[in-house]
Amino acid sequence: MSVFQPGSTGKQATVSARISPAGGLDILSRNEVVRLRDASGSGLHALLRRCALAVLTSGNISDDPRSMFEQYPDFDIQVLQQDRGIKIELSHAPAQAFVDGQIIRGINELLVAVVRDIVYVSTQLEQGGFDLDDSVGITHAVFEILRNARILKAQVDPNLVVCWGGHSISREEYDYTKQVGYQLGLRSLDICTGCGPGAMKGPMKGATIAHAKQRRRNNRYIGITEPGIIAAESPNPIVNNLVIMPDIEKRLEAFVRVGHGIIVFPGGVGTAEEILYLLGILLHPDNAGIPFPLIFTGPSQSAAYFEQIDRFLRLTLGDSVAQHYQIIVDNPAAVAHAMVKGIDKVRNHRLDNKDAFFFNWALSIPHQFQVPFRPTHENMRGLAIHRDRPRHELAADLRRAFSGIVAGNVKEEGVRAIEKHGPFEIDGDADVMTSLDELLKAFVVQHRMKLPGGTAYVPCYKVITQG
Structure with a gap:
């Protein structure tokens, strides 16, 4: 690994370096490298940059997905194609990921996992390798991603x-x-x-x-x-x-x-x-x-x-x-x-x-447990939280309600939606909604939905109780 230079971004110490990936990722196709470097809407660079910075700040605790880029606004990552394999070039990366000029081995391996999964999933989706139209196809997609990651x-x-x-x-x-x-x-x-x-x-x-x-x-x-x-x-x-x-x-x-x-x-x-x-x-x-x-x-x-x-x-x-x-x-x-x-x-x-x-x-x-739920204001209001439904179906919509609240709390898309349109509205049977409201309020009181650094939690939801 050749280290270019230490630097600083605001108050955060940074390092720029070119590293050899550890952990089994040796080669990528030219097309894969191009997509990883593509910063357009159809490219993968923004996703790679976001996930890579998360790995490089391993150990940090923050509920705000935007705070990392506020601390390291100049951070960038590029995957370089070379005759004998690939190199990963880091610019203004968090210094905490390095020791005496060398990137920590475990962080290097996690960076490789980021590149591996982003490339594999995007390639399979582009080539139609995943059939996501039915339950069996989605399960096989989960299997293939886990197998490619050598988890199984x-x-x-x-x-x-x-x-x-x-x-x-x-x-x-x-x-x-x-x-x-x-x-x-x-x-x-x-x-x-x-x-x-x-x-x-x-x-x-x-x-x-x-x-x-x-x-x-x-x-x-x-x-x-x-x-x-x-x-x-x-x-x-x-x-x-x-x-x-x-x-x-x-x-x-x-x-x-x-x-x-x-x-x-x-x-x-x-x-x-x-x-x-x-x-x-x-x-x-x-x-x-x-x-x-x-x-x-x-x-x-x-x-x-x-x-x-x-x-x-x-x-x-x-x-x-x-x-x-x-x-x-x-x-x-x-x-x-x-x-x-x-x-x-x-x-x-x-x-x-x-x-x-x-x-x-x-x-x-x-x-219904496999289809991605988009936590929009319309979708959150449309949840059917009624006790006369089959129990597994009710559980599915209750899960979606909590998923929407998670998005409103910590996911960038959800946070921006709340900032723009106000809190999500959740509707359903009176006794269920009362119990849900009590549970969520208890989470707040117990500081299970309070942001670090002394920032008080502001609910991203509003429970509507109807008789």
């Missing part, structure tokens, strides 16, 4: 635990996620999260210590994200397998297809969206009898949080929804033990049904 590992017993939870959690909650990760690691379980900070980092951090104690190698710390999220939640430095899915729906499907069980820590609207997505799928009649361990857990201080989540789920989806999850408070070892037992049932079920360990083909995911 054959000949490995089920051992991948997906951990969901908020990036803005208390210190006690964060420490608890590390304790749970430690117990999972002692039992030789790998970790998959949304790759950001908070509850997405803690389990990985705890597991690394336990894996080291067990002298376990080739550990997997998988981070699954998408372009709208990665700009607001930079990958944490423990992630060693990063994959960028095209949108939030394919990201969620990737979690449930590769994971053998899911643990949910305290969080905000994004975590509620994930819970409703999974429960909506598990409530579908086609998935009856398919084991999928789901555990809600947190320290004793979080007991009230899960009680409120439980009440909301029972009110909206019926008491029987609680059959699909366990709530374990303040007991990391019990969480890990329950997950091991649940994964053992998954293993036996897949053996009996000749299903793959590395991808949950048997799980039926309805098309």
